Amino acid sequence: MIKIPSSEITPEHLFNSRRTFLKGAAALSGAALLAACAPGGGQAATTPADIMPADGLTDELGNPVNSYEDITTYNNYYEFSTDKQSPARLAQNLVTSPWEVEVGGLVNKPRTFAMEDLLTMFDQEERIYRLRCVEAWSMVIPWQGFPLNKLLAEVEPTSEAKFVRFETLYDPQQMPGQRDSYFRWPYVEGLRIDEAMHDLALLATGLYGKELTPQNGAPIRLAVPWKYGFKSIKSIVKIELVDKMPVSLWMAAAPIEYGFYANVNPAVSHPRWSQASERRIGELGRRDTLMFNGYEEEVAALYAGMDLSAHY
Numbered sequence: 635m636i637k638i639p640s641s642e643i644t645p646e647h648l649f650n651s652r653r654t655f656l657k658g659a660a661a662l663s664g665a666a667l668l669a670a671c672a673p674g675g676g677q678a679a680t681t682p683a684d685i686m687p688a689d690g691l692t693d694e695l696g697n698p699v700n701s702y703e704d705i706t707t708y709n710n711y712y713e714f715s716t717d718k719q720s721p722a723r724l725a726q727n728l729v730t731s732p733w734e735v736e737v738g739g740l741v742n743k744p745r746t747f748a749m750e751d752l753l754t755m756f757d758q759e760e761r762i763y764r765l766r767c768v769e770a771w772s773m774v775i776p777w778q779g780f781p782l783n784k785l786l787a788e789v790e791p792t793s794e795a796k797f798v799r800f801e802t803l804y805d806p807q808q809m810p811g812q813r814d815s816y817f818r819w820p821y822v823e824g825l826r827i828d829e830a831m832h833d834l835a836l837l838a839t840g841l842y843g844k845e846l847t848p849q850n851g852a853p854i855r856l857a858v859p860w861k862y863g864f865k866s867i868k869s870i871v872k873i874e875l876v877d878k879m880p881v882s883l884w885m886a887a888a889p890i891e892y893g894f895y896a897n898v899n900p901a902v903s904h905p906r907w908s909q910a911s912e913r914r915i916g917e918l919g920r921r922d923t924l925m926f927n928g929y930e931e932e933v934a935a936l937y938a939g940m941d942l943s944a945h946y
């Protein structure tokens with residue numbers, strides 16, 4: 635088990651003045667690396683099971699991060715399975731290298747990025763985000779990645795671009811769930827352009843100081859912490875700037891239940907259950923759900939004047 639003494643937690647630069655999103659994460663990834671590459675031979679590399687919450691590693695509200703075990707064995711990845719335990723097993727052979735992400739549509743400079751380039755072009759920042767699933771469970775996850783707005787700046791969206799549409803890999807041979815025609819594959823998600831440009835919208839490439847696991851959306855997935863987890867699309871191959879609101883997989887499957895915005899909102903129930911509280915994986919009891927998943931101060935202005943029960 636890796637433990638980071640609080641004295642070693644380096645203060646990180648903050649992209650947002652009030653909150654310490656990055657507290658301790660840099661120290662954690664350094665320690666994970668150290669353990670994996672310890673000199674002297676004979677030392678076993680750090681295995682995922684060794685990686686447990688480090689002392690003091692919390693989100694900006696003081697919530698401890700979930701264990702690596704929780705984060706990598708309790709997943710939603712319908713391309714592999716509709717249950718939470720199977721993606722860890724069924725996704726392990728997903729070929730994630732080589733990998734390319736095509737970015738185009740209403741942009742001046744369309745471009746296909748090799749994954750290696752995305753890892754070197756942009757600083758990989760550490761950010762601890764809460765993930766609140768629409769099914770009323772949640773986790774706290776230490777991601778690495780870079781803001782989506784940095785990638786969008788490279789391709790220069792035109793003034794007609796109003797939304798961003800994301801697509802997951804479509805490969806029914808590797809992704810058995812895609813052989814089920816109940817859903818309209820590939821998995822598609824979307825953001826309004828101002829949401830996509832918000833600094834909190836992250837393209838995640840790693841977690842806990844390691845590469846993303848396939849079940850968590852390797853090699854690159856979205857992490858939009860103020861929205862229900864289903865917006866955070868995994869294993870992205872295509873990003874398109876468009877002028878019309880994209881229809882996501884969930885909107886197509888059940889439009890009454892899943893809207894485009896999907897902002898975490900304890901006051902607006904899902905038609906089949908309340909969203910007022912949630913179960914934090916690894917905890918007993920329930921917690922109150924926070925407006926915008928606790929990121930209200932940062933993002934509420936994006937929705938000024940909107941009726942959030944109509945735009946659910």
Ligand code: MTE
Nearest residue numbers: 709710711712767802821863864866867868
């Ligand atoms: N992306 C794809 N392509 N397929 C999925 O089934 N599930 C979503 C989201 N991204 C999903 C996806 C849902 S419902 C949630 S809650 C989160 O991924 C879960 O992310 P995690 O497994 O890394 O915790």
